[in-house]
Amino acid sequence: MLAGCKAEPGGLSGAPGASGTSGADTDTGAGADADAPSGTYGVSPLDNPDGTKRGLAPLTSAADQQAGRRIIDKVRTAGRGPKTGYERDKFGYAWKDGIDKVPLARNGCDTRNDVLKRDGQSVTFRSGSDCVLASMTLHDPYTAKTIEWKKAKATAVQIDHVMPLSYDWQMGAAHWNESKREQIANDPLNLLPVDGSTNGSKSDSGPASWLPPNKQIRCSYAVRFAQVSLKYGLPVTAPDKKMMLSLCGG
Secondary structure, eight states: OOTTOOSSBOOSTTSTTSOSSTTOOOOOGGGBOSOOOGGGSBOOGGGOTTSOSSBOOOOOSHHHHHHHHHHHHTOOBOOOOOOTTOOGGGGOSTTOSOOTTSTTTTSSSOHHHHHHHHHOEEEEEOTTOSSSEEEEEEEOTTTOOEEEEEGGGGGGEEEEESSOHHHHHHTTGGGSOHHHHHHHHHOGGGEEEEEHHHHHHHBTOOTTTOOOSOGGGHHHHHHHHHHHHHHHTOOBOHHHHHHHHHHTTO
């Protein structure tokens, strides 16, 4: 989630069988248009294993969902540990550029602007900068909304840590060194720009207790969660893995 990710777990309202809205107001006002066609959200996670390509496209074919389940099957499970000692600063200061061993790092732009530029379309930059975005169009995979974003209302779009940092801490990152925690906090594989209020509703939940309101994207979301888990050797809880498999038809 965003740098100030909340510590309290999210509700169950985003899970299948519920309203699908997660209790969040996903209408960002004048910047939110009609639902975006599913093909506009970006690239399939199966074709984007390092997170450098745009967004998160749905996995709709039986073959793609089966491939997604194979990835999820590899994820280990474990109980969720205590949150004792967790602070956002334990993962480095927010959006640090100088992180080794992650894509897009050390390019002169902070991580937030890197992923906004990666996923945004029709981007403009602040005068005199080729890094700091001033506006963009975002086809948000979590809500299926098209958001016309401007920096003047920056929080309308927030950067979600797909595998939340507090969750990472409880699943093993508490025992890592700071360098590895900085990597997972700034790795584009773990980062998606999304509707701000929806990101807030997620807090530090795993897939068993929170899912994107847009049902089309849920299998892809589960696969991306698994990709981060596998890259960093972190387990997920058994209920989270069960939910992840079910989202891809397992």
